[in-house]
Amino acid sequence: MVRETQKILVIDDSPVNLEILSELVNDDCEVLCALSGEDGIGLALRVHPDLILLDVMMPVMDGYEVCARLKSDPLTRGIPVIFITALNQEEDETRGLELGAIDYVTKPINLPIVRARIRNHLELKRTESVLQERTELLLRQQQQLEALNRELEQRVATEVKKSREKDQALMQREKMASIGQLAAGVAHEINNPMGFISANLGILADYFDRVVRFDRIQREIGIAAPPELRQVILNHRRSLDLDHLLEDGVNLIYESLGGAKRVKKIIEDLKSFSHVDQAEKAPVALSSCLESALNICSSQLSGVATIRKEYSPVPELLCHPGQLNQLFLNLLVNAGQAMVRPGEIVLRCWHGAPFVCVSVSDSGRGIPEELRERIFEPFFTTRDVGRGTGLGLSVSAEIIKNHQGELLVESVVGRGSTFTVRIPVAPCR
Ligand SMILES: Nc1ncnc2c1ncn2[C@@H]1O[C@H](COP(=O)(O)OP(=O)(O)OP(=O)(O)O)[C@@H](O)[C@H]1O
Numbered sequence: 001m002v003r004e005t006q007k008i009l010v011i012d013d014s015p016v017n018l019e020i021l022s023e024l025v026n027d028d029c030e031v032l033c034a035l036s037g038e039d040g041i042g043l044a045l046r047v048h049p050d051l052i053l054l055d056v057m058m059p060v061m062d063g064y065e066v067c068a069r070l071k072s073d074p075l076t077r078g079i080p081v082i083f084i085t086a087l088n089q090e091e092d093e094t095r096g097l098e099l100g101a102i103d104y105v106t107k108p109i110n111l112p113i114v115r116a117r118i119r120n121h122l123e124l125k126r127t128e129s130v131l132q133e134r135t136e137l138l139l140r141q142q143q144q145l146e147a148l149n150r151e152l153e154q155r156v157a158t159e160v161k162k163s164r165e166k167d168q169a170l171m172q173r174e175k176m177a178s179i180g181q182l183a184a185g186v187a188h189e190i191n192n193p194m195g196f197i198s199a200n201l202g203i204l205a206d207y208f209d210r211v212v213r214f215d216r217i218q219r220e221i222g223i224a225a226p227p228e229l230r231q232v233i234l235n236h237r238r239s240l241d242l243d244h245l246l247e248d249g250v251n252l253i254y255e256s257l258g259g260a261k262r263v264k265k266i267i268e269d270l271k272s273f274s275h276v277d278q279a280e281k282a283p284v285a286l287s288s289c290l291e292s293a294l295n296i297c298s299s300q301l302s303g304v305a306t307i308r309k310e311y312s313p314v315p316e317l318l319c320h321p322g323q324l325n326q327l328f329l330n331l332l333v334n335a336g337q338a339m340v341r342p343g344e345i346v347l348r349c350w351h352g353a354p355f356v357c358v359s360v361s362d363s364g365r366g367i368p369e370e371l372r373e374r375i376f377e378p379f380f381t382t383r384d385v386g387r388g389t390g391l392g393l394s395v396s397a398e399i400i401k402n403h404q405g406e407l408l409v410e411s412v413v414g415r416g417s418t419f420t421v422r423i424p425v426a427p428c429r
């Protein structure tokens with residue numbers, strides 16, 4: 001490190017003294033002189049000397065006042081001051097030291113001793129300056145480290161968030177894939193037996209129809225039979241309860257056919273769910289996605305809520321039907337879970353250009369104002385531990401984002417909530 005030339009300011013009203021004092025100073029130091037306290041303070045402010053040698057007895061402003069002023073100004077407070085004076089009473093020295101001087105030298109002075117003292121004080125000042133510089137450097141480094149630390153913490157938080165979102169997307173994909181597989185498996189297994197049950201019921205209906213027709217013919221012919229024979233036939237009809245059997249049989253067969261048709265519909269819905277992962281877009285009416293989702297969870301909702309539908313015709317959208325099925329399923333399941341007592345879920349579809357809208361309203365417990373933003377956060381749930389993952393709405397919001405749409409929520413605590421999906425009619429990307 002290059003040693004800077006140190007500066008010493010000598011303040012004394014006597015030019016002779018100034019000269020003597022200047023000689024005390026080492027050759028490698030720069031000496032500055034002031035003949036009055038006022039000038040000395042001005043110089044000290046301008047050049048910031050490393051040491052001040054100060055006389056006490058001076059006209060206008062004595063050395064004590066100069067020292068007091070220097071020590072009261074933050075800009076000069078740190079400059080060490082040595083009094084060099086003819087005042088040799090103990091109280092004079094005490095006063096000088098109390099004012100903040102680091103040394104008090106009385107005249108006549110012993111040159112080698114004073115020189116040594118000055119050297120020591122200058123060395124001390126140099127060490128102090130180095131220390132101060134190092135402390136400042138350390139402080140700056142600490143601040144830089146703290147800033148770096150904050151930046152790192154922020155980066156880690158961002159990375160954690162990103163990876164959490166990735167995990168969430170992965171979980172959702174896996175969840176959907178396993179639902180899809182399950183749905184496809186169930187649909188496949190049920191599809192075959194349902195095929196022959198429906199076909200056989202159709203044939204049975206035809207056979208039964210023929211039996212009923214034959215019975216009608218037989219009854220018409222029976223009218224012409226002798227009375228005893230007619231009575232025997234009538235008794236058999238009654239004992240077999242044939243009239244009721246034939247009438248109810250037809251009903252049973254047609255009811256079963258209706259049931260088989262419903263099962264077929266559920267299979268179709270399951271199949272549409274099994275395509276949840278498909279990347280291709282398909283033209284679809286949101287109302288049919290809503291219906292598919294409803295069929296999937298209707299057993300979960302029965303006894304919990306009655307379903308009222310208010311559907312207006314809606315145009316088809318080029319969308320990812322599997323994703324929209326999942327979205328509506330999430331909303332319907334949430335609506336069912338929000339019920340405190342059996343209530344009503346109202347499903348609405350309408351075309352409010354440029355959007356197709358679907359809303360799911362429930363008469364459940366509602367969502368407190370302070371939670372309304374948070375419900376879309378991944379993993380936010382108010383359900384018991386292990387009951388809800390808290391992913392339903394965040395995934396739904398993501399699906400809506402994929403379709404450039406919006407998911408709006410209105411809610412009144414104790415009265416219920418309405419989730420409205422709005423998707424632009426223009427084909428999504
Ligand atoms: N219709 C609703 N009525 C009242 N609260 C609701 C409704 N829908 C959602 N919420 C609130 O939002 C929270 C988050 O819902 P979300 O569907 O994301 O997760 P979850 O239902 O708790 O769990 P899961 O992952 O099983 O869906 C719920 O825990 C619930 O507090």
Ligand SMILES: [Mg+2]
Nearest residue numbers: 330334392393
């Ligand atoms: Mg949910």
